[in-house]
Amino acid sequence: MARPVWSGALTFGLVTLPVQMFTATESHTVHFHQLQRGTSDRVRNKRVNERTGDEVPLDEIVKGFDAGDEYVVVEPGELEDIAPGRSKALEITGFVDLEQVEPIFFDKTYYLGPKGKEYAKVYALMEKAMAHTGKAGIATFVMRNHQYLVAVKAEAGLLTLHTLHWADEIRDPRKEIGDLPAEAAVTDRELKMAEQLVETLSIDWKPEEFHDTFQEQVAKLIEAKRTGETVEKAEPPAASTNVVDLMEALRASVDRAKSPKDRRGQKAGGAAKTAARSTARSKRPSKASSFDSLTKAELYERATEAGIPGRSSMSREDLIEALRGARGRRRADAS
Template sequence: MARPVWSGTVTFGLVSLPVQMFTATESHTVRFHQLQRGTSDRVRNKRVNERTGEEVPLDEIVKAFDAGDEYVLVEPDELADIAPGRSKTLEISGFVDLKDVEPIFFDKTYYLGPKGKEYAKIYALLEKALAEADRVGIATFVMRNHQYLVAVKAEGGLLTLHTLHWADEIRDPRAEIDDLPEKTEVTARELKMARQLVDTLRIEWKPEDFHDTYQEQVASLIEAKRTGESVEKAAPPAESTNVVDLMDALRASVDRAKNPSKSGGEKGGDDSAAPPTDIRDAAARRRATGTRNRKAPGKSRGATGRKAGDRKASARGRSLDALTKAELYERATDAGVPGRSSMNREELVAALRGARRHKATS
């Protein structure tokens, strides 16, 4: 069982509910130690007295505020004495519609559980009331010498607590970003095509379908360096879309989204199943061949279909590392890997391996 990171009492009106709070998420980041180059010696951080250079035990360290001409010392007990509710009360000020809390305010998520079976009924009552009303309770509480603004929410039969950013922590985007498009005009034709692309790429939200492919690649890098194998670098990022080619790029993107196993009008070739590295490349090929949304003749489609079938047959049984990018993309298409059209070869390999592991465990 996980250990609670905080325990206290949730109050709403005259009702009190003792709860325990548990971390809801975990990080799977690959963590590295620090070594001195050329050695196997660990490098560690130490708390050192700035004047003497000597290490200081943790119990001899106190908090101090620099007031300019002197330091004001503050003991942990003094901070606890001034904490609202003595750090053990989470008082719900009121309930707001969930849709009114903008996503930018949400920070971290915790699970709330009743602190004992005798509080199960009060817990269930609050959870069901919030679920039916589709509202969240807004509250503040203190944990580890920090006061938090939080939203208490009903999710899947339990109560969750989401820490929120304070209003003055949200930066004004127009003060931070110089080039926001305030008066940029777009044509109705461009907007229609962009909307069509958005609709074509619509997917169902299934978080289990997405995997941290970068961390998988980091693990592969570590294994390759451990065994002395060569490491293949990732492909460079795609270039920005030129405004002149915007309509062609949008049209090529829609065509590719509708027919992910084709490059959008080219005949034959081993790369016909692979996505273009840049949507401008597809647009340029269309202008060069004079093709737009025309479909290839039936004979060409049949020939392309046979070639694709031959490729799939020849690729079957081979390891992912031995396949071409076109073959990897066909497999990703068959497996329904999301975001495959923007992946490079290494990302396709990692995503397919992740899909295999997910299928094996499900």
Template sequence: MARPIWTGVLTFGLVTLPVGLYTATEDHTVHFHQLQRGTSDRIRNKRVNERTGKEVDSQKIVKGYDLGDGEYVVVEPEELEEIAPGRSKVIDMAGFVDLRQVEPVYFDRTYYVGPRGKEYLKVYELMRAALERSDKAGIATLTMRGKEYLTALRAQPNALVLHTLHWADEVRDPAGVVTDLPDRRSKAGGRELRTAEQLIDALSIDWEPGEYRDTYEERVKKLVEAKRKGEEVVGEAEPPEATNVVDLMEALRRSVEQSGSGGSRGKRSGSGGKQSTGRSRDGGKGSDLGSLSKAELYERAGAAGVRGRSKMTRDQLVEALSGKGAAA
């Protein structure tokens, strides 16, 4: 079994739970060494004094904050340790937020949270189940390895997970990074928007991460093997051309037709595989639901107190709001 990278206690209110954090992901990237071309000689990185050209031992290196014009403020490692937050042992929940309010851009690394002993399983499962049913995440700060993190605690089906988050000033404003973003006052055409939503519905599927794999890594391994055998390496096809704005509606229409005339291509629902058209058939209170976007349906589901709405597809939201689907 893996060893926790951090141990401490998780608290919310007067409830305290001893926990450990475990790394949730691992890197499977193919790694290469640097070689001098035409040889098998490895290239090594060295710390070199740029003025003398001589290598410097790591023990003789200090940190310097650049003030400009070649002037530095020198900071010793022990000085940084003295002002560090320290090795905190508490993850104290400051509050709980709706998961939909946390933009994915804020998420950084993920850790599994485990109880430190079987005697804590009941408290652990109580916290996990409560977070899962509420569709919320607990927000807290955590000090680990001399650094303070903003974190979000949420529930998976059988475990608690902790995400480290970027601080607000670390997330760039897209308007200051991306050129030619649409103006907020500009709106997509009604007919085109409805067709695009129809296409999204037609291509909606359940999230099954095991169905996807890193094909680039596989191609890298094939490239290495082909070069080892002296075989010819075949490149990938060029990407398709961009869609012309004039042809946008036609491209959307044909895409819907290819996906099954607006049907649920590849969709797997939680009701034994039964597929839904996305419109209420009762002609009553849910008769207008089929014209709403998923975001609008989600808002209505929230107002109606529909449980589990964050995990529902658009069709399931329609069924739940029309009284035909399970709202639990």
């Protein structure tokens, strides 16, 4: 079992529930050591006195606030002494509808568990009450010399704690983004086509179908460099769509996103549109050709037609493998 990162008392009203807090997520980032180029020598960071150049032991380090003409020295224990609730109280001050908490406020997620079997009933009662009401408890607490604003909510049969940003930590986008346009003029045709594209590309939320393809490529790069092989570079990003080509880009996107069955049932929309689609189909490689000769965009189109899940996050190699698997399954079903 994982070790808790914090333990204390969750309270609301006169009800007190001792809880333990556990990290809910983990990073799968590939970690590198720093080396001096041309050697296998590790490069390490040290705590060094900038005046003497001597390394300073951790127990001799204190915090100092720069007051301009001098430093105000603060001992770690002094911060603990002034922490609200002495860092052990998680007091819910009120409950809000979850919809009222905008996504930008959410930071990190933790699991809350009862601190002992004897608190299981109180824990279950709080979880069910919040689940049935759709409310989140808003509270503050101190951990590691930082005070956090948090939302406690019921989620999948347990209580979760989400740290929130303080209101003054949310930046004003109008000040941060210099080129943010005012209300841009959008035609009804453009809006309708864009809405149609969104609807056509709508999917069910299945997070397990998405994976970090960049980290997979990093792992492949490491293995290739270890064995002396080469790794194919990623394709350059697509060129920006200008205003002149916007409608045509939207129309082509909708047409590509639709399945062949939908396209066969769609009425012809004019000679120009029909000719454009015929030209596109004539340029498409035959089914018998190797997937290896296709670009990533063409592979993605094939994956869309085949209904392959998670295709939007796949690398070129992943798309080829998924398409070959789909072709093999179709042949097996036909035999």
